[in-house]
Amino acid sequence: MPPLLQYFIRLPSAGLLFIQLLGVLLYPLMEDTQIGPALLGAFGIVVLGAALRMVRRSAAVTWIALVLAAAILVLMLANTLASAWEIKLSLALLESAFYFYAAGSLIFYMLEDQRATTDELFAAGATFTLLAWAFAYLFMACQLVAPDSFVGQVNPGAPRSWMDLLFLSFTTLSGVGVGDILPLKPFSRALVMLEEFAGVMYFTLVVSRLIGLTILGARR
Numbered sequence: 359m360p361p362l363l364q365y366f367i368r369l370p371s372a373g374l375l376f377i378q379l380l381g382v383l384l385y386p387l388m389e390d391t392q393i394g395p396a397l398l399g400a401f402g403i404v405v406l407g408a409a410l411r412m413v414r415r416s417a418a419v420t421w422i423a424l425v426l427a428a429a430i431l432v433l434m435l436a437n438t439l440a441s442a443w444e445i446k447l448s449l450a451l452l453e454s455a456f457y458f459y460a461a462g463s464l465i466f467y468m469l470e471d472q473r474a475t476t477d478e479l480f481a482a483g484a485t486f487t488l489l490a491w492a493f494a495y496l497f498m499a500c501q502l503v504a505p506d507s508f509v510g511q512v513n514p515g516a517p518r519s520w521m522d523l524l525f526l527s528f529t530t531l532s533g534v535g536v537g538d539i540l541p542l543k544p545f546s547r548a549l550v551m552l553e554e555f556a557g558v559m560y561f562t563l564v565v566s567r568l569i570g571l572t573i574l575g576a577r578r
Contacts, residue, residue, distance in 0.1 A: 371464070371480035374408040378487035381405060385521050402453075406430060409460040409488060412467075412481075423463070426456040443502065450499040457492035461485050465564055474571035482568055486531065489560065493553045494520070494527040500546050507546035511538045526550075531557040 381401055388401070410427050433449040464485040468478050501507050501517055508518045508526065518526075518539060526539040530553045541547040 369477045369480055370408075370411055371477045371484045374405075374412055375480050375484040375487060377405055377408050378484065378491070382524070385524070389519055389521055402434070403431070405491075406456070409457065412460060412464060412484065423456065423459055426452060426459065430456060447499055447502045450495045450502065454492050454495035454499065457488045457495065461488035461492060464488065465560075468564060468568060472571070474568045478568060479572070482565055485564070486560070489553075489556060490524065490527045490531050493531065493549070493556075494524040496549055497523040497526060497546070500549055504543050504545060507541060507543045509540050509542050527553065530554055531560075533557050533561075 384401065406427055410423055430449065430452050433445055433452060437445045437449055464481050468481050468485070471478065497508065497518075498520065501523070505517065506515075508523065510518060510522055522539055525537060526541075529535055529537045529539075530550055533554065541550045
C-alpha cells in the first residue's frame with residue numbers, strides 16, 4: 359500500500375482535506391469540458407464518501423448522514439437522466455444539508471476531546487472546506503430560485519458557475535471579502551451575511567480552542 363494512502367487511512371481528516379483542496383484545482387479544468395458535468399458528479403461522489411466516513415467516525419447520528427447521502431446519489435442519477443429545475447434545486451439543497459451536517463459532526467468531534475491530536479488539526483481545515491461547500495450549494499439553490507442573485511465582472515448577466523459560487527463562499531467564510539462576485543438581491547445578501555457570521559464564530563470558538571489546546575499540550 360502506498361505510504362500516502364496509509365497516511366490518509368490513519369488520518370482520515372487529512373484525506374478529506376486533501377480531496378477537497380484537490381477539487382478546488384480540478385473544478386476549473388472540468389467545468390468547461392463536454393464531459394464536465396459527469397466528471398463533477400463523479401468527483402462529488404468521492405467527496406461525499408470521504409465526508410461520510412468522517413461523520414461515521416464522530417459521535418453524530420450516522421443514519422441521518424446515510425439517508426442524506428443516499429438521497430443525493432439518487433438525485434445525481436436523476437439529474438443525469440433528466441436535467442430539470444426541480445431536481446437541480448433539490449440536489450443543491452440536499453448537498454448543502456449534508457455538508458452542514460458533516461461540518462457539524464466534525465466540530466463536535468473536535469470539541470469533545472481535551473487535547474488536540476494531529477487528526478483534529480486536519481479536521482479544522484476539513485471542516486472549513488465542508489462549510490465552504492455547504493454555503494456554495496446554498497448560493498446555487500438561491501440562484502436557481504432567484505436568477506441574477508449574484509453578479510460578477512465577467513459575463514455579468516449570466517448565471518454564476520459552480521466555481522464562481524465556491525470562490526464567493528471561500529472568500530466570505532475566510533473573512534477576506536467577496537471578491538468580484540457580489541450578492542445583489544436581499545436573500546442572497548442574507549446568505550452571505552450568515553456565512554460571514556459562521557466564519558467569524560468558527561475561527562473564534564473552534565480554531566482558537568484547538569490552538570490553545572495545542573499550545574497547552576506543547577507546554578506539558
